[in-house]
Amino acid sequence: MSKRKKRKARAPIRAQRSEKIRGSETPECYPGGYRTLRNPYRSVDFDSTELQNTAIQDLICDHSLEPGWYRFSINNKPAEMPTSCVEMNRCGTQAPVWLSLKDVPLPRPGEARQLSACATWQFFHGSAKDCCLFRIPVTVRNCGHFLIYYLQPTQGCMGYCAKAVIPPLSSRPVVTAELVGSSVHLRCSYGGVQSSWPVGYEVIWGRVSSNKMKVEVRRDRTSQLYSRVEMDGLHFRLGETFSCSVSTYLLNSSSVQSSSRESVGFFAGIKFVPDVLQIREDGKEHMLSVHSTVPIFCYGSELNRPCRLTLQLGVHDPDSLVATAPNVALSSCQLELVSQPCLDGACAHGFVTVTAVTDFSRDGNRPSLLTARPTGVGPRLWRGYTPTALKISVQDVPTSSCYSLTDPHVLTFDGRRFENQRTGTFVLYKAIGRVFEVHSRQWDCGSRHYPVSCTCGLAAREGNEVVTFDMCNGQLQETRPKLSIKSLVPASINRVKIHENHQGKKLTNSQESKQSLCVWTRRTFTLPTRFHLSKPQRCPHSGFISFPALQCFRTP
DSSP states (O other), X not given: OOHHHHHHHOOOOOBTOEEEOOGGGOGGGSTTSSEEEOOGGGBTTOBOHHHHHHOGGGSOOGGGOOSEEEEEEETTEEEEOOSSOOOXXXXXXXXXXXXXXTTOOOOOTTEEEEEEEEEEEOSSTTSOOEEEEEEEEEEEEEOSXXXXXXXXXXXXXXXXXXXXXXXXOSSOOEEEEEEETTEEEEEEEOOOOOOSSOEEEEEEEEEEOTTSOEEEEEEEEESSSEEEEEOOSSSSOTTEEEEEEEEEEETTEEEEEOOOEEOOOEEESEEEESSEEEEESSOOEEEEEEEEXXXXXXXXXXXXXXXXXXXXXXXXXXXXXXXXXOXXXXXXXXXXXXXXXXXXXXXXXXXXXXXXXXXXXXXXXXXXXXXXXXXXXXXXXXXXXXXXXXXXXXXXXXXXXXXXXXXTEEEOTTSOEEEOOOOEEEEEEEOSSSSEEEEEEEEEOOOSSSOOEEEEEEEEEETTEEEEEEOOSSSTTTOOOEEEEEESSTTOOOOOEEXXXXXXXXXXXXXXXXXXXXXXXXXXXXXXXXXXEOOOOOOOTTOOSOOOSSOOOOOO
16 A cells, blocks of 8 residues: 555544544545445354354454454444443454543534544453453544444454444424323324334333432333323322433344433423413403313213313412412402313313402512312312412502591592591592592581591492491490492392401402492491502402402501
């Protein structure tokens, strides 16, 4: 061989680096630019022990191998050097040589990389095996569809190993949920690979643990293009995220395996959309979608069995140690998730309206947690499952207040103060844009020496409904308050809610207009009051929240 040819075949010496060269400058990738090592004994699955006992002359010894570019083939099928330690007496030799990558990847298409090959050796039976007793420099070039290697002669009777090339999946596997009979299953689906070897698929199911670590749950081997596992409530539970990792392997040699491809994580359970909600105390309604990522099977023995899941909704303040009035109102306390064909990750869904409660107190921005718990009459898989609560941030909005208290002192919305010592019926507030007004009635509550007038009754009208709170009948300090609701239109639906707390000393009247009237009764003859104004908002169907627009102020 001429010096020119030797220079042409010499491998580039660039340790742990890659160089990208155009196809016209890489003749070694084309026919004639490399030689092929075809001996089937080079397979990592071939046991050399029999050769040593019966045909030692057939052992592979690459100490006389000419330096140059080589490609591997086993039984006329493409092969590559293994990248993990090979046991002794494999590959048709005593000291098999494999490619050591450590933390360095193989070169990308069009690139070459200088690496090292290792020879496995064991000095005597029973001693420790050394996977890399000898090192040999090897240059690897990626020619796009195959790899070639610039190999050197070995130090003694060693042999370069080869393993069959198993193509990996061309795309990521996908995890979906489906019903099999009355059980919920997770299905890992993937596309097949084209290979000249008979191949199977290894599927590893993983679960994301609480500390964000991935834990292997199950390992399957199959020749089908999917793997299926049952949501048994033990290893595969609701409220957790699962994924599957798929690799191909030779059916007649399980040690020959491709690199794996992993699916996107699949959350099994109840999801809120959006998963974070920020709202303001402005009365606006926000539509929230609640859906199940797994199908809901029909349960029960009756003919028309329900195919739905009932969720009990609730709101609470995570920062409060005692029970407080929620600062978020819902359109319903229960939600039905109706089963449907799974589409875009939703197998059953429902909607609920969320509104921030205008509480007329400057309490800053407050968080709330929306919980959704399956009722105990649903499918068995859902019992005991508690979905992760949705965090709702409520931004505080300043409001205006006006007061009428004691004998009586009046503070208007714009901060002006005055006193009204007369007796009779007076208009405290009257809306311009709609039918809403509040009247107060004052009577004489003083003595011969100190004439004083006090509020003894209130009347609030919203549309055609009138609520009165009257203590004006009877004798001073003896009369008891009388609460009444009257509709000005016959056979109309009463939309007024009355809430009582503080041992009966506070009454809140909630009306459909999203306004409410609060009255404190400090003595039997005085009714100090306070009311606020806000934008309209819908009262929840459940009725566990009163929406304020008129509230009270208790005197010392």
